[in-house]
Amino acid sequence: MIRFEDHHQEIRQMIADFSDNEIAPKAEQLDESQGLPTDTISQLGELGMLGLTIPQQHGGAELDLLSACLVVEEISRCCGSTGVVLATHLFEGTAAIMNLADDAGHQRWLPKMATGETLATFALAEVEAESDASGITCAVGQEPDGYSLHGKKTWVIAGAMAGLVTVVARNGEESRADHRLSGPWLVRQVDGRWRSRAHIAILTAYVGPPSSGPVAEERLE
Template sequence: MNFELTKEQRMIRDMVSAFAEKEIAPKAEYVDRTCEFPEETFKKLGDLGILGLPFPEEYGGSGGDTISYAIAVEEIGKACGSTGLSYAAAVSLGASPIYYFGTEAQKQKYLVPLAKGETLAAFGLTEPNAGSDAGGTETKAVLHRDEYIINGEKCFITNAEYAKTITVTAITGKDDRGKNIISAIIVPTNSSGLTVNSNYEKLGVRGSNTCEMILENVRVPKENLLGDSKAGFKQFLYTLDGGRISIAALSVGIAQAAFEKALNYAKERIQFGRSISKFQAIQFKLADMAMEIELARNMVHKAAWLKDNGKPFTKEAAYAKLFASEAGFRACNQAIQIHGGYGYMREYEVERYLRDMKLMEIGEGTSEIQRLVIARQLGC
């Protein structure tokens, strides 16, 4: 594979970078402090075609590849972790399952407005008793005549309060071995019996909308079933593989922001008569940060390239997500250390990067789950 970006990929990087610097970065502190979802920013991202970046033009998208999408996530995340997370979730978890597994009618009805940026979508997988053990889903959907009747509870669902549809996983029956069949069903958020709350007090990514959902006899047409009713588990595993690429890219973006802040501060901060960037202890920190960020970025692009070329990418997506999130946390932690006491203060922003980064080691599968995925891919 060629690690040199194409002309189109560079253009997308430059366009998103310029937009993020002008429109997103100036609002990042406010978004974090107020926990206010940047709705206006997402309208502008839609106008630019960024919300439909990896989808074909026939569905209202921009026809970009996964590498281009990863680059966009990195640039947005560099400007604001909250905005980056909601963007990644809107595309990878909200819209992508409909593109991967939806019927043509579902794509026209649900994917086209998402790709055009007219609305957002969400992915309802996690439950109070089904986090890392996603197979432990308890939400049930019973087919009654021409409708599914859904009952259950979901938690930690990104963008749900601003979405028009949520793809919900639910048990729809038993297989020949007596195991639960988990299906995916598109649920409009205006459905009777659906309650969406956003009451979480979070450590980081505070401006990204995070919700709990309660489904009480929610009725949706049976044609809202997404893909094969018996393949829901495999469908969301594939969805999560793609989502891990985006979380890895987001980790790289936040880490890059922390590194640049630390490098600039080290050059400006004078102690003992010279810039602290001249001290070997600081130089080694910066060198390690730069090295690990670049390695993480390369792994993200490799996983994205494999996905674009129709090759297996489960292991590489896990590599990217695991390494980028943990290396990113190290980078953000060292950025605070380089800033000393100032790094502990909100004014200097680096403490926000650390708070935002922590979720990257948890969401889309914890670091422990990534290691389990990798071990299984190795045949252990």
């Protein structure tokens, strides 16, 4: 049985008021325009909502998972698009850095993610494999100056807004039959083209040839 403490009720009421006053009036227009909630995400960053689960030493609130779920629930009540962008940042983008990156990675990324300077998202799905990780074909290869990613990802939530994408890819030497994955990988610079619709961004040309420049900043493992 879930037990709500006083601080859960307080944060829920605070974000409910914010959602009713700031998010709900914009939700219909956002849906009609099929836009991205950039202004609202910036406001949530100023309120500290993007750093809910990040440790205080990195600028976050270091609250429990239930608090984060309550915040996402109240925001989604007024605007599902904004809610899913926040949920992906907290539960996939942030979680990947916290659980897989080393101390240097924590220091580099978490403070920016806590303030909203960097929005994080996650890239797993592909057109043919959909969300079946064992069927993905996006692969990472070794280059003289680092790594390169080759393939296509789709249904990347808020990809056009994100400053950090955690990508699930396969080692270039592995076949699909191996059912082994590499990474995740951190990607900042993308040589490709985004097509945005609502809160979904589709990456149609994820990485060009090695001459286009390195895109894999660092490996998390």
